[in-house]
Amino acid sequence: MKMLTLILLTFLSTSAFAQGQYFYLTLDFAKPLANTEWIGDMATRGARVGYRSFINDKISAGLDLGWNTYDQYNPTETRETGNTAITTDYFKYIYSYSATVSGQYNFEVGEGDRFHPYAGLGLGAVNQQHAIYYNIYHDSERSWGFLARPEAGILVRLSRYGSFGLMGAIHYDYSTNKSPKFNYGSFSALGFQLGIVFIEL
Amino acid sequence: MKETLFLFLLAMLIGCQPEPDAQRLYDELVVSTSYDKSADFKAYATYALPTDTIGFVSNSSPDTILVASENSFPRPVLDAVARNMNALGFTRVDRNGSPDLGVNVAVVNDFNVFQEIVYPDPYYYSGGFYPGYYGYGSAYYYPFVNTYAYNTGVVIVELVDLKNKNANNEVRVVWTAYLGDVYSTIDLIPQTEAAIDQAFRQSPYLQQGL
Numbered sequence: 001m002k003m004l005t006l007i008l009l010t011f012l013s014t015s016a017f018a019q020g021q022y023f024y025l026t027l028d029f030a031k032p033l034a035n036t037e038w039i040g041d042m043a044t045r046g047a048r049v050g051y052r053s054f055i056n057d058k059i060s061a062g063l064d065l066g067w068n069t070y071d072q073y074n075p076t077e078t079r080e081t082g083n084t085a086i087t088t089d090y091f092k093y094i095y096s097y098s099a100t101v102s103g104q105y106n107f108e109v110g111e112g113d114r115f116h117p118y119a120g121l122g123l124g125a126v127n128q129q130h131a132i133y134y135n136i137y138h139d140s141e142r143s144w145g146f147l148a149r150p151e152a153g154i155l156v157r158l159s160r161y162g163s164f165g166l167m168g169a170i171h172y173d174y175s176t177n178k179s180p181k182f183n184y185g186s187f188s189a190l191g192f193q194l195g196i197v198f199i200e201l
Numbered sequence: 202m203k204e205t206l207f208l209f210l211l212a213m214l215i216g217c218q219p220e221p222d223a224q225r226l227y228d229e230l231v232v233s234t235s236y237d238k239s240a241d242f243k244a245y246a247t248y249a250l251p252t253d254t255i256g257f258v259s260n261s262s263p264d265t266i267l268v269a270s271e272n273s274f275p276r277p278v279l280d281a282v283a284r285n286m287n288a289l290g291f292t293r294v295d296r297n298g299s300p301d302l303g304v305n306v307a308v309v310n311d312f313n314v315f316q317e318i319v320y321p322d323p324y325y326y327s328g329g330f331y332p333g334y335y336g337y338g339s340a341y342y343y344p345f346v347n348t349y350a351y352n353t354g355v356v357i358v359e360l361v362d363l364k365n366k367n368a369n370n371e372v373r374v375v376w377t378a379y380l381g382d383v384y385s386t387i388d389l390i391p392q393t394e395a396a397i398d399q400a401f402r403q404s405p406y407l408q409q410g411l
Contacts, residue, residue, distance in 0.1 A: 045219065067217050076229065078403050084235040085403045091221035133221050135231045136353060136382040 019201070020060075021053040022155065024167045026195025030068050032094075033188040039092055043070040048193055052104065054201070060104045064122055068189070070094040091133040094187075098147055098173075100124030114157040114165075116199075122149040126175045130182040145177030145187070155197050163200055169193040228387050230396040233379040234404050240375035242407050245364060247292045249300035250283055256307030261352075267308065274308075274390065281394045282306060282358060285401040290409030303361040303372070308383065310354040317347050355381035356393060358400065360407075376404065 028046035032039055046069065052062030074090040104120030126147040131140035153169025174188045236242075253269035255278060269276040282304060283293060294300050360376040378400035386392045401407065 069217065069219060071219075080403075083238050084233065086231065086233045087399050087403055088231040089229065091226065093220075095218050097217075129218075133226060135227060135229075136385050137231065 019054045019057065020199070021051070022197050022199040022201075023049075023051050024155075024195060024197040025049050026167055026169070026193040028066060028068060028191050028193050030070070030173070030189040030191035032070055033190060034186060035182075035184050038182055038184075039070045039072040039094055041070070041072045043068050043189075045069040045071075046191070048195075050102070052102070054106070058106050058108065060106055060118070060120075062102055062104075064098075064100045064102050064124075066096075066098040066100075068094075068096045068191075070096070070189075088134040093129075093131045093133070095129040095131065096126060096187075097128075098124060098126040098149075098175075100147060100149055102149070102151070104151075114160060116155040116157075116201075117152075118154070119152045120150070122151060122171075123147065124149075126173075126177060126187075128175070128177045128179070128187065130179045130184065132182070139181070141179045141181045143177045143179055145175040147173060147175040149173050153193065155199060157199060163198055165197045165199055167193065167195050167197040223385075224387065227382075227385045228392070230380045230383065230386070230392055232396050232399045232403065234400050235377050236404065236406065237373065237375040240362065242375070243409060245291065245301035245362075246409070247294045247298070247300045248286055248302040248304055248360070249294055249296040249298070249363075250279060250286070250304040251306070252279065255279065256305065257310070258307060259310035259312065259354075261310065261312035274393075275306075277390050278306060278356065278393055278397065281397040285397060289401065289407050299363075301362075301364040302375075303363050305357070305359040305361060307357050307359075308354055309357060310352070310384070312352045313350065315349040317349075318345075352384045353382050354384045355379050356383055356396070358397065376407065378404075 026048050028048045030043045030046055032041075032043070046067055048064060048066040050062055050064035052060045054060045071091070071093045074092065076087060076089040078085055078087040100122030101124055102120050102122035104118040106116060106118045109116055124147050126145050127142065128145065129140055129142045131138060149171050151169055151171035153167060153171075155165055155167050157163075157165040169192075171191045171193070172188070173191060175186065177187045178185055253275060255267050255275045257264050257267045267275050269279075286304065287293065291302070296303075356379075358378040358380070359374050361372050362375045363372055366372055378397070380393060380396040380400065383389060383393060
C-alpha cells in the first residue's frame with residue numbers, strides 16, 4: 001500500500017511539473033480479429049477521446065475512453081437443428097466501451113517540430129454487449145474484460161507552434177471478454193484512429 | 202440547460218448503441234418448424250382444413266376465432282396452407298371425410314401494457330409549479346404517467362395425426378410451424394403468405410411420394 005501511494009505521489013508530482021499535455025478526439029475504425037465468422041466486418045462506428053500528460057521529454061501518460069459498435073447483417077438463411085428448422089435474417093452487434101490508463105514513449109523531435117510520433121500501451125477495462133436481432137426478437141450477453149492495447153501513432157501540429165493538430169494511430173486491442181452464447185472466448189481487433197488533437201507542449 | 206445536457210447525453214448514448222432499422226427488421230417473419238421424428242408422413246394422404254376460420258388465442262380479447270367475413274386475414278392464410286398441402290401431394294377432404302391429418306391454424310396474441318408513475322425531481326423540473334397543492338405548504342409537482350405497450354403475435358400451423366388415435370381417442374401433433382411476429386409487419390398478408398410457403402419449403406419430409 002505504501003509503495004502504491006509512493007508511485008501515485010511520484011506520478012502526480014511529475015504530472016504537476018509536466019512539460020506538456022494534449023487532448024484528442026478521434027474516429028476509430030476497427031476490424032475484429034476474433035470469431036470473425038460471427039462478425040468480421042470493419043466497424044465504422046467508433047470514437048476515442050483521451051487526455052495525456054508528459055512526465056518528461058519522452059514519456060507521457062493519460063486516460064483514454066473508447067467506443068466501438070461492430071455490426072454485421074446475415075441475409076435470410078435456414079438453420080436446422082435436429083427436428084427443428086428456423087428461417088430468418090439476423091442483425092448482429094457488438095457494443096464495446098473501453099477505458100484505459102496508457103503510457104507512451106514519444107520519439108525525440110526537434111524544438112518546434114510539427115510531427116510527434118509515439119508508441120504506447122494502454123491497460124484497462126472493456127464492457128461488451130453481444131446482441132442479435134431478428135424480427136421483434138433479440139438476444140444478448142454482456143461481459144466485462146481486461147483490455148491490453150498496444151498503440152503507435154503520430155500527432156501533427158498544423159502550424160509550427162500552434163496547439164491544434166491532427167492525430168493518426170493504429171492499435172491492437174486484446175480483451176478477455178467472454179460470451180459463451182455467441183462463441184467468444186476473448187476478443188481482439190485492429191483499430192485505426194484519425195482525428196483532432198489540442199496540444200500544449 | 203440541464204435538460205439540454207441530458208438530451209445531448211441521451212442522444213450520445215443512443216448513437217453509441219444503434220439498433221437495426223425497423224423497416225429491414227420487420228420485412229419478413231421468422232419461420233420456425235418442428236416435426237415428430239416418429240411420424241411417417243408418407244402414411245398420410247388426406248387432410249381437412251377450415252375454409253374461413255382460424256383460431257385466435259389472446260390475453261386481451263374474448264374472441265376465440267377470426268372469421269373471414271369479418272377479417273381479411275383468415276382467407277389468404279388458409280388458401281396459402283391449402284396450396285402448399287396440395288403441392289406436397291395431399292388431398293383435401295371434408296372434415297367428415299375421415300382425413301388422415303387435421304390442419305389447425307391459429308393466431309396467438311400477447312398484449313401487455315406497463316405503466317409507471319414518475320414523480321419529477323423539483324430541482325430538475327422546469328414545468329408548472331403549484332404552491333400549496335392539497336394543503337401542502339411546499340411546492341408540488343404533478344406526477345406523470347409513462348405508458349408502454351407491446352403487442353406481439355405468432356401464427357401457428359399444426360398438422361394433427363387423426364389417423365392414429367390412441368386408446369383414449371387422443372391425437373398428436375406431428376408438425377408445427379411458428380410464424381412471427383404478425384403484429385409488427387410491414388405488409389401483413391403477403392409476409393404471412395411468404396412465411397407459410399417458407400414453412401413448407403423447409404419441411405421437405407412432408408413431401409408425398411419421396
